[in-house]
Amino acid sequence: MKTIKGPAIFLAQFAGDAAPFNTLESIAGWAAGLGYKGVQIPSWDARLFDLARAADSQDYCDEVLGLLADKGLTLTELSTHLQGQLVAVHPAYDAQFDGFAAEHVRGNPAARQQWAVEQMHLAARASRRLGLTTHASFSGALAWPYVYPWPQRPAGLVEDAFDELARRWKPILDVFDENGVDVAYEIHPGEDLHDGVTFEMFLERVGNHPRANILYDPSHFVLQQLDYLAFLDIYHDRVKCFHVKDAEFRPNGRSGVYGGYQRWVDRPGRFRSLGDGQVDFAQIFSKMAQYDFAGWAVLEWECALKHPEQGAAEGAPFIAKHIIRVTDHAFDDFAAGGSDRALNARIMGIG
Template sequence: MRTLKGPSIFLAQFIGEDAPFNTLDGLAGWAAGLGFKAIQLPTGNPAIFDLTLAASSQTYCDDIQGILAGHGVCISELSTHLQGQLIAVHPAYDLAFDGFAPPALRGNPAGRYSWAVSELKNAAQASQRLGLTAHATFSGSLAWPYFYPWPPRNAIMLDEAFAELALRWRPILDAFDEAGVDLCYELHPGEDLHDGVTFERFLAGVDNHPRCHILFDPSHLHLQQMDYLAFIDHYHSRIRAFHVKDAEYRLSGRSGVYGGYQSWQDRAGRFRSPGDGQIDFSAIFSKLAQYDFPGWATLEWECCLKDGETGAREGAAFITQHIIPVADRAFDDFAVTADGLQHARRMLGLERE
């Protein structure tokens, strides 16, 4: 077993126009001041982190690490959630996701897709230069508009959707394999990979690719009414990243898991700051320690009620308190007497004449 690394914090929800949230140096100092040891770094804002330059320049990567080291933090993972979304966009969502691309490529689905592929491959190279072992992203979606079987489930269409998704991601996964980095899909409603079954289907489509892994976020599983602890038992060998994000599902007579098109505050299922929801993090941290999880515990703050900076400050302490320093020996080692085959046979009454 190994002790989880942490706490880390995903910076996507905190980057802004005002100091200290408008520079990497400022963000790093802010995170360190709250007790974080690492940052999960979004790659969609070149003013914070230039992904294209990082993919080609070891000097730039060394400079970035120097800035962070000055505050006593490092990078846990890079993130391409927005770029990953653009790998597969159903036409129904074309305008909704068009803003994730650079202005020059908006209204150009083919150009937007090519750019997204380039971004993911750059992320593989940048991760390698930074000495990282995991990367966080979304899968994108072609089949999501049809997640509920009405009209009735179209098996041929779904087969085609997952075959195309695998086809698009395979060369990207190969690029991550060449870089020695695990590509971790955050299983998330709205993505074709949103639960264990869809992940398995995709994994089979990419021939059980050695770099195809999971970013485990229990909040998204809880709001789908899944057993997120049993999920770890099923998929622990593929979990390589971990978001600490809480959620609650309040049974309602008016709406359910689909949300009723309501604001987050009014939904039956909603995100909360760690410790304010229903997720059993003590059990999660225990299972991840048991299964030798090799990565970071990363706060992703998304709460419909609590202020973000409060959630971040409390989240650092919450993660620190939940990380289990694993034992280097069994608690009953003191009572061990003897071992070996001969001794075992004698204990069983099987001693040879």
């Protein structure tokens, strides 16, 4: 068995224009000071990272890794959540998602989508240069506006949407394969890959591609009322990344899973800082140990109530406490009698 690595932290929710959150060196020092051992870097944030440069310059990648090492940190993964989202955008969301793209492709969905694909190619090459074997991203969505079947969906609409999603992603997955890197899609409402069924639909259409994998975040399953422990039993072979994020679901007589268009703090389902929600992390970390998850436990902080700096400070010891140092021998080895085929035969009364 393998011991999960951590604690680590996803920097996306903490990056900002003020120190210590405005450069990789300063935010790395901040994270290390809280007890984190690794960082997951948002590749779109130019304050922290230059994706195009990393794709083409080994010197730059070595510089990034050396900077982190000087702080006692490891780079866990790069993230292209924003760029991956733009690989597939339903027209209803064009205006909202334009802000994720480079300015020169905004207002032009076809150019924006091509830019997103190029970004994914850069991320594959950059990950290889950085010595990474996993990458965190989103799938994007073409079918999400039709998640609830009213009015009745036209026959074949969902199938056609997933055919197109796979057509767009299969060449990207091939590039990641050439670079020896897995793509871990965060299974997330708002994405076409938002639960196990939709991941299977996609996986079938990309020919069970070995690089099509999962970023596991139990908080999104709490909000969907999906069994997040059983999910690991089913899909553990495809789980390559892990966001440690808490959530709670408090149904009431006025609102439920869909949230009534309310702000996050008022929704029955809302994200919480680690330990403040309902996720059973003891069982999750046990299953991660049982299934030999070899990656990192990465805090993704989102909370409707708590300040992010408090959440980050509490997150490192919370994760460290839950990491299971796996055993290298069975607890009852002291009573083992060794291997004796003759004895086995006598015990069973045979031979």
